Amino acid sequence: ELNSGSYDVTVSAAGYVETKTVEVGSPSISGVQTFELSFDIPAGSNPEFKPTGTILYASTPTRVRDWDLFTVPAAGGEITQLTDTRDFEQNPQWSPDGQRILYTIGDLMSNIDVAVMNADGSNSTRLTQHPESDKEACWSPDGTRIAFVSQRDGDIAIWTMGADGAEPRKLVQGRHPAWSPDGRMISFTSGQFEGNDEIYVINTDGSDMRRLTQDKRFDWFPSWSPDGRWLAFNSERFGGQELMIANPTSGDQIRITVAELTFEQDPTWSPDGAGLAYQGKMKIDDNGELMVDEISVGKKRPSGTFDIFVVPSTGF
Template structure:
């Protein structure tokens, strides 16, 4: 994790392609206003005709995007279909069909994800999270054994099709995607020191980007993929540094006396938000990515903040706070309202829709489980654990 504990201890699949669409009309949208840090009731839908994998995928995808499956008599929208050969289905509102789709290519799981994406867009007018650039949405995370060593994995966002991308039995942490989703950065003790590696997922080749004496960790890639922020202790205290994507042209952005952690970029690439220590207290702060004056990001009522994550639309900052236990909090990025504590857990990462988070929470003993949270309904679904303790997930954008 990118929290203080980590710093101290650390010191795919093609998606289905719509084959046909018939009787498809403009969506009838139900306006659902979301007050600042307010919550909305889930959209009730019925789901009929689907079995096995298709039913499970549709239930999962819809639940973590603000829907709830209810009996037909209680539903506002009616989803009917089949997965007998390929996935196909319709969505109706008041006997009016607003979506009719059938899918070919890929397997049943991919087709069901594609249908879920289309359902979300038909009902809400917004893009779903199930697909990203034509493929099932992916996450990267670490799976850790009881001895503290682990591996970096990539998988679909619901945990399916997981693959280990590292093989060494060593401490690993803080994996993040490049914007093109073709590579990742992560921290590894493979060479006996916490170093930041760049790992090409296409070729399997990797190289050290930051291997300075001391701490090198918590890489965060700029939205355009050209720069990387990370935490280095090469000048003394762990501070925020930036470099070009290939590990050149280093620049120190902070020079705090305590320790900094968990840098993340604003979606416009102008700011870097991070956790720091000021007068003995943990705080969130931000600094211009080109260098400049540090600004405190107040989190009233949410002490000991860390792990900030800026939403892709720029409106929200999610983070971990600690009030005895670790909790996931969300607040407006402009500070117009205090944070709202949502659920027990750590290490939030936003989906591209800026309303769904993936995070990890305790599941017994040392183990952590990845979970998906719809912020505005507080719907939470756990992802099946891959190996040991799964944590520090990042959503591909």
């Protein structure tokens, strides 16, 4: 049942997203009205998604919290452990050529630095050694620069530096940086400008900062599609933490996961843009029902632990 007013209808088909508006007037005498909208979806916009390649991730597989780095085939299969130290290794990211891994190393009780190693886990080198923690590092598309989050001057801010750790430069207050595929912009999350966590983009020289989301709930973890046309992120605006994609030029947004009271976080696009990997918390019982825990009267959260999921970029 709809009240009178304007309603946006958005269709997503992998590389195609379009929003149109329908005007709903007073209901007819019969109480039923039909509204038609036409969407010109290009042929081939929604190909079958087949997970390929290798997913890199951090995990603490035992009750003793000791984060290490692992890889697993995107289609499922044998897990390979890359690190096994007393330090916490987290936030890994493949280099653009796939030959190296950028990650963070350290301990929350002491300090965290940005480090790099070979794709097989060998030859680890710390790129930062500052008294304040440096984290959430990501490569520029050409592999010559690195963006990371630091509180080294008092602000929680995004900094950039050379791939060898040289010439660190503060860019903007925020976190969760992600470099655009053309190398010209960085998307990020910040609660410093509107009092609420929103998604922004900014040029790498610090100019032309723009806000992409405007919602009373948190929006986090932006991730660029390989062609630069879309940003995936997760949002709390629907009750859980759902995945959305946005057009960074027009601002159009669409929800691509519809499973309330679940957590879908930190999305990463597949190289062909047809799929997304993310960390999620969603447990299904034998009857196909979502399992939740009631943490207090009227408040629920998903059961289970965080796992790695892969879905088409059209969602589920």
